[in-house]
Structures are given as structure tokens and as C-alpha cells.
Amino acid sequence: MMAIVRMVVVLSVLCGLSGFALSYLKMITATAIEEQELTYVQGPALKRVFAQAENSPIADRRGFTVSNGEKVTVFPVMKAGKLVGVALENFGKGYGGPIGVMVGFNTADDTLAGVGMTTMKETPGLGMRVADPGFTTQFMSAATPVNLKNQGGKIDAVSGATISSAGSVEAVNKAAQTYMGLKPEIFKVWAK
Numbered sequence: 001m002m003a004i005v006r007m008v009v010v011l012s013v014l015c016g017l018s019g020f021a022l023s024y025l026k027m028i029t030a031t032a033i034e035e036q037e038l039t040y041v042q043g044p045a046l047k048r049v050f051a052q053a054e055n056s057p058i059a060d061r062r063g064f065t066v067s068n069g070e071k072v073t074v075f076p077v078m079k080a081g082k083l084v085g086v087a088l089e090n091f092g093k094g095y096g097g098p099i100g101v102m103v104g105f106n107t108a109d110d111t112l113a114g115v116g117m118t119t120m121k122e123t124p125g126l127g128m129r130v131a132d133p134g135f136t137t138q139f140m141s142a143a144t145p146v147n148l149k150n151q152g153g154k155i156d157a158v159s160g161a162t163i164s165s166a167g168s169v170e171a172v173n174k175a176a177q178t179y180m181g182l183k184p185e186i187f188k189v190w191a192k
Contacts, residue, residue, distance in 0.1 A: 042089060042102060045116030046075055048136075049087050049104035053077045057087065062189055064182050072178055076190050077104070077113075083190040085113050088178060092170030095163040096121035099130070103139075103175035107187075110180070112146070115139045115172060120164070127164035134158075135165070144176035 038058050046057050057075035064072050077085035087104040099120045104113035117131040129135060138155050139146065146169055147153025148162075157165035179186075 041118050045102035045118045046087055048116035049102055049114040050077045050085055054079050066178055083107055088175055089118055090171045090175035092167035094120055094122050094167035095127050099167040099171055101168055101171035103172050105179050112139045112142045122164045127161040129158045130164045130168045145173045
């Protein structure tokens with residue numbers, strides 16, 4: 001009986017130490033992981049959306065909290081010292097999992113400046129085509145909400161990738177909703 005108790009105690013201590021080590025490792029690598037994501041995932045998507053930015057949207061980014069308590073990072077785009085656009089990332093449901101979309105907004109008229117795909121696990125050759133310019137350029141200067149043509153909108157779905165197309169549109173509309181909710185706070189931070 002004593003051997004079983006000793007074994008349970010040893011296993012409990014090992015599990016506790018392993019859990020502590022993993023949580024500590026996650027804590028000390030969180031900053032490096034965030035930098036890598038900004039540099040290699042969100043940064044290129046931002047450049048596709050706002051190629052003419054005079055500032056560094058990544059360096060000037062700010063975090064906001066939306067009404068449901070979710071944290072959102074907003075990337076400002078400045079020209080001649082004035083805020084001309086913002087970008088934020090949101091997600092929609094794709095065929096292979098969540099589709100991440102960086103959505104840019106023109107602050108003058110609240111139209112879409114463009115979209116850039118950040119993360120997705122869609123089928124190569126089909127669903128991955130939502131990242132191609134043939135699909136993404138349809139969002140430029142569009143008013144929100146956007147919809148696919150089969151839902152009465154103006155966006156052509158990628159042939160054979162309706163779920164991926166719908167997920168991308170869902171992400172854009174969620175980002176637009178978030179942007180409209182945060183708009184007063186955004187202008188307080190960056191209006192001059």
C-alpha cells in the first residue's frame with residue numbers, strides 16, 4: 001500500500017513540475033512568438049493592404065478591448081501626419097480551419113482599403129486561391145457589409161472553394177463590425 005502512495009506522490013510531483021516548466025516556457029517565449037507573427041504573418045498582409053503607408057503600422061499599433069472583452073490590435077496608417085486608414089485582423093470559418101484576414105479600412109469614408117490573408121489551412125490549389133489577387137482585389141473600395149454574389153453581394157467566390165470564400169467574407173464583415181465599434185476610440189488615439 002505504501003508503494004502505491006509513494007508512486008502517486010512521485011507522479012504528482014513530476015506532473016506538477018512539468019506543468020510549471022511548460023507554463024514558464026510559454027511565458028518567456030510569448031514576446032518572441034508575437035514578434036515573429038508580426039514580422040512574418042501580419043506584416044506582409046499589412047503591406048498588401050497598405051503599400052503606401054508613410055509610418056510603420058506595426059510599430060504604431062495599439063491594443064483595444066471590444067464590448068465582449070476580446071482584445072483587438074489596430075494598425076494605423078498615416079500619410080502626411082494624418083490618419084488615413086487602419087487595419088485589423090479577424091477570422092472566419094474555412095474548410096480547413098480558421099481563415100485569418102487582415103482587413104484595411106479607409107478612415108475618410110469607411111470603405112475597405114483591401115484585404116490580405118494571414119493564416120489559413122485550406123486545400124492547396126482550391127481554397128488557397130482566396131489569397132490570390134483575383135479574389136482579394138474585389139474588396140478594394142467596397143462598402144461593408146460585403147457578400148458573395150450567390151448571397152446578393154458583389155464578391156465572386158473562388159470556383160470550387162465556396163466555403164473558403166464565405167469564410168473570408170465572414171472575417172471581413174466581423175472586422176468591419178469591430179472597426180465601427182472601435183472607431184470613436186481609434187480617432188481619439190490617432191486624430192491630430
